[in-house]
Amino acid sequence: MAKESGSSKIEMLEISNEAMAEAQSSKIEMLEINNEAMAEAQSSKTVTMKPAEAEESKTETQKITDEESKNVPIAATEEESKKLSITKVEESKNAATATTEGEKEEAKVSLKTLDGVTFEVEAWIAKEMETVQAYIDDTSADTSAAIAIPLHNVAGRELARMVEYCKEHRRASVSAGNLKEFEERFAAALNLYEMKDLIIAANYLNTKKLLESLSRCIAKAIKNKSVEFVRDYFGVTNDYTTEEEAQYRETNAWAFRNVDEDSRN
Amino acid sequence: MAFECLNNTEVSQNLAHFVANPGIGIVEPNQLSPKSFSEGVATSKFVPDTKSESGKGVKLKGASTINSKKGIKAPVSALNQLSIPGDVIFNCGLSITDLPPALISEILNCLDPKDLGVVSCVSTIFQRVASEHGAWKQFYCERWGLPTASLAVDSGVVDDDKSWRELFVEREFRTKTFMGRYSIDVLYGHTEAVRTVFLLASAKLIFTSGYDSVVRMWDMENGLSIASSRPLGCTIRAVAADRKLLVAGGTDGFIHCWRAVEDLLHLFELRATQNQNTEVRLWGHEGPITSLALDLTRIYSGSWDTTVRVWDRLSMKCTAVLRHSDWVWALVPHNTTVASTSGSDVYVWDTNSGALVTIVHNAHVGNTYALARSHTGDFLFTGGEDGAIHMYEIVNDGYESKTWHVAAWIPHSAAVYSLAFEFPWLVSASSDGKLALIDVRKLLRISKRALGKRVSKVKHLGGDIVEPPQRMLHGFKSNLFSVDIGAERIVSGGEEGVVRIWNFTEALEIERRARALRGIRLEHRMRRRKLQTELSNKSGRSDQCSVAAKKNSVTCIWPTKRGMSGKLKA
Numbered sequence: 001m002a003k004e005s006g007s008s009k010i011e012m013l014e015i016s017n018e019a020m021a022e023a024q025s026s027k028i029e030m031l032e033i034n035n036e037a038m039a040e041a042q043s044s045k046t047v048t049m050k051p052a053e054a055e056e057s058k059t060e061t062q063k064i065t066d067e068e069s070k071n072v073p074i075a076a077t078e079e080e081s082k083k084l085s086i087t088k089v090e091e092s093k094n095a096a097t098a099t100t101e102g103e104k105e106e107a108k109v110s111l112k113t114l115d116g117v118t119f120e121v122e123a124w125i126a127k128e129m130e131t132v133q134a135y136i137d138d139t140s141a142d143t144s145a146a147i148a149i150p151l152h153n154v155a156g157r158e159l160a161r162m163v164e165y166c167k168e169h170r171r172a173s174v175s176a177g178n179l180k181e182f183e184e185r186f187a188a189a190l191n192l193y194e195m196k197d198l199i200i201a202a203n204y205l206n207t208k209k210l211l212e213s214l215s216r217c218i219a220k221a222i223k224n225k226s227v228e229f230v231r232d233y234f235g236v237t238n239d240y241t242t243e244e245e246a247q248y249r250e251t252n253a254w255a256f257r258n259v260d261e262d263s264r265n
Numbered sequence: 266m267a268f269e270c271l272n273n274t275e276v277s278q279n280l281a282h283f284v285a286n287p288g289i290g291i292v293e294p295n296q297l298s299p300k301s302f303s304e305g306v307a308t309s310k311f312v313p314d315t316k317s318e319s320g321k322g323v324k325l326k327g328a329s330t331i332n333s334k335k336g337i338k339a340p341v342s343a344l345n346q347l348s349i350p351g352d353v354i355f356n357c358g359l360s361i362t363d364l365p366p367a368l369i370s371e372i373l374n375c376l377d378p379k380d381l382g383v384v385s386c387v388s389t390i391f392q393r394v395a396s397e398h399g400a401w402k403q404f405y406c407e408r409w410g411l412p413t414a415s416l417a418v419d420s421g422v423v424d425d426d427k428s429w430r431e432l433f434v435e436r437e438f439r440t441k442t443f444m445g446r447y448s449i450d451v452l453y454g455h456t457e458a459v460r461t462v463f464l465l466a467s468a469k470l471i472f473t474s475g476y477d478s479v480v481r482m483w484d485m486e487n488g489l490s491i492a493s494s495r496p497l498g499c500t501i502r503a504v505a506a507d508r509k510l511l512v513a514g515g516t517d518g519f520i521h522c523w524r525a526v527e528d529l530l531h532l533f534e535l536r537a538t539q540n541q542n543t544e545v546r547l548w549g550h551e552g553p554i555t556s557l558a559l560d561l562t563r564i565y566s567g568s569w570d571t572t573v574r575v576w577d578r579l580s581m582k583c584t585a586v587l588r589h590s591d592w593v594w595a596l597v598p599h600n601t602t603v604a605s606t607s608g609s610d611v612y613v614w615d616t617n618s619g620a621l622v623t624i625v626h627n628a629h630v631g632n633t634y635a636l637a638r639s640h641t642g643d644f645l646f647t648g649g650e651d652g653a654i655h656m657y658e659i660v661n662d663g664y665e666s667k668t669w670h671v672a673a674w675i676p677h678s679a680a681v682y683s684l685a686f687e688f689p690w691l692v693s694a695s696s697d698g699k700l701a702l703i704d705v706r707k708l709l710r711i712s713k714r715a716l717g718k719r720v721s722k723v724k725h726l727g728g729d730i731v732e733p734p735q736r737m738l739h740g741f742k743s744n745l746f747s748v749d750i751g752a753e754r755i756v757s758g759g760e761e762g763v764v765r766i767w768n769f770t771e772a773l774e775i776e777r778r779a780r781a782l783r784g785i786r787l788e789h790r791m792r793r794r795k796l797q798t799e800l801s802n803k804s805g806r807s808d809q810c811s812v813a814a815k816k817n818s819v820t821c822i823w824p825t826k827r828g829m830s831g832k833l834k835a
Contacts, residue, residue: 151773199368200368203368211371215368215371215372215374215375218372218375218377219372219373219374219375219376219380220375222376222380224380225383226383227383227386227387230383230384230387230391231387231388234387237388238387240388240389244582245386248385248386248392251591252382252383252385252386253382254384255378255381255382
């Protein structure tokens with residue numbers, strides 16, 4: 001019993017370290033690619049800071065090791081994204097398969113969730129989840145083929161949705177119209193609480209496309225809406241006093257022009 | 266942290282127990298019925314552990330149980346085994362504010378400043394996240410650039426007391442001044458038509474030049490002439506300046522440059538008698554120079570010889586020649602690209618490689634005389650010989666750039682010679698003697714929403730539903746050749762040979778005075794109402810007298826000896 005708990009703690013530390021390293025390397029990548037991603041980089045800084053405070057000094061050494069190992073999968077991801085926009089789906093599937101054949105014999109990865117369900121996903125889907133990909137890179141090929149990867153913070157329902165999203169996203173990314181239609185359909189099927197759980201899971205597994213898509217959907221729902229609508233939509237209790245709220249409304253009076261009045265309940 | 270570790274330890278124990286059970290194997294995600302069966306079994310096993318947990322543990326476990334329950338079509342026997350305490354059901358109503366602030370910040374990143382302002386009125390949590398959001402700096406810089414230039418702070422240090430949000434809100438408020446009252450200054454000094462004007466807001470200077478071949482420097486606030494250059498020998502068609510360099514281009518094809526002199530209040534010594542090092546003349550163009558622009562390291566010049574030349578500011582040598590198919594009329598640089606108009610087309614070039622990025626054919630009927638660009642460089646505004654103004658958006662897909670037509674206005678009855686843009690106002694000068702002020706705020710928002718979605722852009726092409734210009738400024742009888750906007754002022758020059766400044770700086774003050782007057786009137790009305798109230802109080806006193814009279818009459822009726830004597834007296 002004690003050994004098992006010790007091993008689970010070590011695994012937790014490794015996974016969190018990998019997530020942090022991923023965030024840092026992704027931050028560097030974002031800054032290089034786009035200026036428009038500055039805000040995202042700043043928000044990812046916030047993500048990075050909190051686990052860093054809780055870290056011990058020893059983990060800094062592990063960070064460097066993790067960062068070095070990250071260069072290969074990031075480059076592979078970039079190449080894959082370029083191929084997606086150029087070639088057809090079938091060719092990209094073959095390319096992904098060829099890439100994975102060099103890494104390990106099996107083309108599938110086992111993922112075990114919080115509630116004990118085991119998922120068999122294809123390697124290119126695991127590549128989308130950067131936390132899982134980092135775990136695979138750190139272990140040898142023989143070991144990863146045998147043992148299912150434990151995901152302590154992700155429930156089976158969220159993981160099923162994430163796998164579905166990755167598959168549909170790849171199929172739909174052939175044309176922009178289909179992609180937009182798919183994202184709207186995917187978001188419409190979720191209520192707010194399910195979306196919240198999915199955001200937490202996507203943040204833990206570092207699935208960037210899904211995280212950006214969900215953030216955009218929630219922001220779209222509250223765009224140009226009144227304060228009362230936003231409170232109802234988010235289920236937030238109004239903890240302002242009457243004077244405080246009046247003061248904030250006066251300060252932000254410039255923002256209330258052209259607000260959709262029909263959304264006021 | 267300690268509690269979370271304990272929780273995960275228990276979960277791992279359950280997982281180990283789950284793996285050890287030989288009856289349950291690895292389940293494929295595609296097979297639905299075995300999945301639901303196994304989840305049902307797992308769910309039933311949580312129940313005994315729940316009872317033995319502490320209070321918080323019960324809630325957390327219960328939450329996960331309910332989550333797993335929702336997605337399951339479990340067998341009836343498994344459902345019957347479940348017994349959930351009432352406290353756990355209450356936790357289903359978890360709010361989105363349970364997300365860490367970083368993720369909320371990620372969601373708010375997709376909003377624009379107006380929506381952030383609304384969201385900050387929702388609750389204290391949202392107010393804190395929205396006001397500290399890093400996007401405010403991005404909003405400010407993509408509209409107006411760094412505030413050092415606009416605030417004219419000599420030290421060049423941004424005031425740390427103000428947050429980016431406060432700077433943004435203040436600047437947004439001041440954009441309303443162009444709809445308010447204005448005063449007109451008329452600057453006299455040129456003897457012939459003024460061909461070009463340039464407003465250097467950071468140094469509070471205006472530079473003008475024209476057919477009399479003299480470059481004049483004016484004080485922006487007082488409207489007084491500071492200095493004028495020696496005659497340069499030909500018509501000066503273009504002027505550009507920043508705090509380091511002033512350049513003027515003429516019909517003979519040269520570019521005359523003045524370097525800024527340190528310790529000089531007005532930066533440039535236009536009529537240097539002793540120090541000749543501050544002036545340089547660049548040759549290279551074979552035709553009249555029609556447009557000039559500066560950035561940190563380069564000078565850009567456009568000419569009727571169908572070329573745009575890029576000059577290095579340090580070595581003062583030509584580094585690139587961009588060839589067009591017709592006369593070059595206007596150009597605007599931004600970062601690594603420069604946009605130019607030639608004939609009726611609009612070109613966008615990559616400055617480093619000299620390659621053509623994109624081209625818009627036949628932007629106008631006739632020549633495209635005027636060009637302006639947003640501070641982010643994504644939006645182009647063109648004005649042409651047909652009197653129309655068009656708005657284009659440059660979209661970078663990462664592999665290629667495309668230019669989309671966004672909107673069109675026809676506010677003038679004659680050619681548009683010059684455009685100037687400062688978010689959200691676009692100003693156009695025309696040969697019909699008028700200036701048009703156009704608010705493009707809504708268009709910018711619509712276009713940004715459409716980023717990444719080509720379908721909606723295609724729809725937008727069909728319907729050019731655009732607001733008319735918000736304001737027309739009348740002032741001249743004949744041609745207006747040039748216009749510039751900045752520091753709440755609009756400067757224009759034309760054929761009359763005078764420079765006009767529309768000064769909107771006092772618009773807010775005038776508005777405040779008007780409101781104060783209304784307040785005084787309200788006070789007067791309140792006083793009158795008080796007077797009427799006092800009159801009604803006086804009528805109340807007469808009522809009291811009548812009551813006293815009634816009391817006296819009651820006393821007379823009383824049958825006493827004193828009463829009898831009273832009667833005798835009467």
